[in-house]
Amino acid sequence: MTDVLTHAPTTQPSPPKRRRSRAQRDRIFAWSMLTPTIAAVGLLMAYPIYIAINLSFRGGEIADLQNLGQYPLTLGNYADVITDPQLLGDIWRSIVYTVGVVVPAFAIGLGLALLLNKTFPGKRIVRPLALLPWAVPGVAVSAAFSWMLDGSFGVVNYLLRSVGLIEQNVAWLASSDTAMTAVIIPTVWKFYPFFTLVLVAALQAIPGDLYEAARLDGASAWQQFRYVTWPALRAPAALAIVITGVGVFREFDFIFPLTGGGPDDATTTLAVRIYNEAFEYFTFGASAAIGVVTMVIAGALLLMAGRSVREGMN
């Protein structure tokens, strides 16, 4: 019985066989074209993740990172990290930082996108200028803001004093009350252009007839936004928010040069903690364990946002 079934195709004449071999050739072609991508992602992302997870389960004083096999396997790093009350603080600060960046960056990005979608003279020059912060290296952004936010000579203090919002200079980066705000501002500045870019692109895809039809039906400006613009923006906006959000959640380039995680850990997010554990205290196992915990948290947040992301990627 089974014999008959498995042999049935070969009794057929050649055409279906040739068609199958063409499909097979296509498959081989498709996969070989994809090989460089898979190699790049596999060798430099999958393998490092494997090493990091391996490292997170190793005990003892780890000095020889190239031969991890010699160190005993243990759950001690996770036990230490999870019972350490500081972890909750790090997670909380990561969330504050992420939300603190994404919300204003999205608001600025959306406002600019709506503005740049209108016709006005000089728009061709205004648009690249408005998107410009995206092209500035993060470290240069940090340098500029560390100077502008300087406690004694910073221009931000000077301007705020001039308009009477503050009386005394504020030590933005050196005081634990203001340090988080001070690292959020440059990050917002760097990230809003991505939202503008994505939203301008989405706005341009809306057919003009839709607005005309809405106007003919007597829709107000707000109604046009609510019922024509926003539905077209929702999916790309959700995807951009998630991509930026997970990016900011593990962002390092702004916080580390500006405050190094201080003062008093006020700006120690998970990403900064991972770095400091490894390169300040040389506790590699703990650093890797926090890293894995960070990945799990970010993954969980990603899954929670999963539905809107799938819509955006369709």
Next chain:
Amino acid sequence: MSKVLSRGRTPQQWGLLAISLAVLVVLLFPVYWMIMTSVVPSKELLTSSPPLVPPADSASLDAYGEVLESRPIGLWLWNSTLVTLGTALISIVISTLGGYSLSRFRTKAQQAMGFTLLFSRMLPGTLLIIPVFVIFASAGMINNLWAVILVNVAATVPFTTWLMKGFVDAIPAEIEEAAMIDGCGRLRTLWQVIVPLLRPGLATTFTYACILAWGDFLFARTLMPNPSDWTITVGIASFIGEFSVDWSGLMAAGIMSMVPMLILFVFLEPFLVKGMASGSVKG
């Protein structure tokens, strides 16, 4: 000509321009302040009420000369250029092949790629640098620019492959079928028929890869301990932690690190919006 004139400008349009300019003044103030700081001598800046425009009698480009003399800025910029161009060119090739494959052949890889994109964004760079360092140390590639290039390629490729898939999706399959019926092989069809149509996509991928690689700090810092191998971002970061910061010099270095990206951006920005519209993030 008369058509352009007859279209005219309404007061409302001038109003929008005024709003845009006001917004730009606020948004670009940090860039202005960097330029301003770089042309004013440090001692005039270290007061509680710094001048808001460069005083005519003391403004100069001295800070640029000094910082170029005291640090190997030129070398760092050159290293950054090599890393950036290497990353961008390799990423373009890899992601064009990968994007074409994902667009034209429906495989399981396609879905997996979307998640790989998000997953790669999620990975803390600070977690990856220890293993990445270990890998390149075993390969004897510390202080080797190729190490930085390869890591940046890996960081760029998930997103750019996804982006390129979107661009290939927008090209009707009939075009290449016609070429293949004429006897063109698959690779030749890709090179001679598809690639020329992908130009906006290539420009978008190039810009994205350049911005990412040029801005990279963590990987270059970890893999390049030797100061003469530093990229410009690592060089700039080395200023910030110093005991007394030379702000004019630091801002001059910052401006020099921005200029190449600004030039690139001005040329390629029009493609970016089109790219995003037809590419990955369409609704």
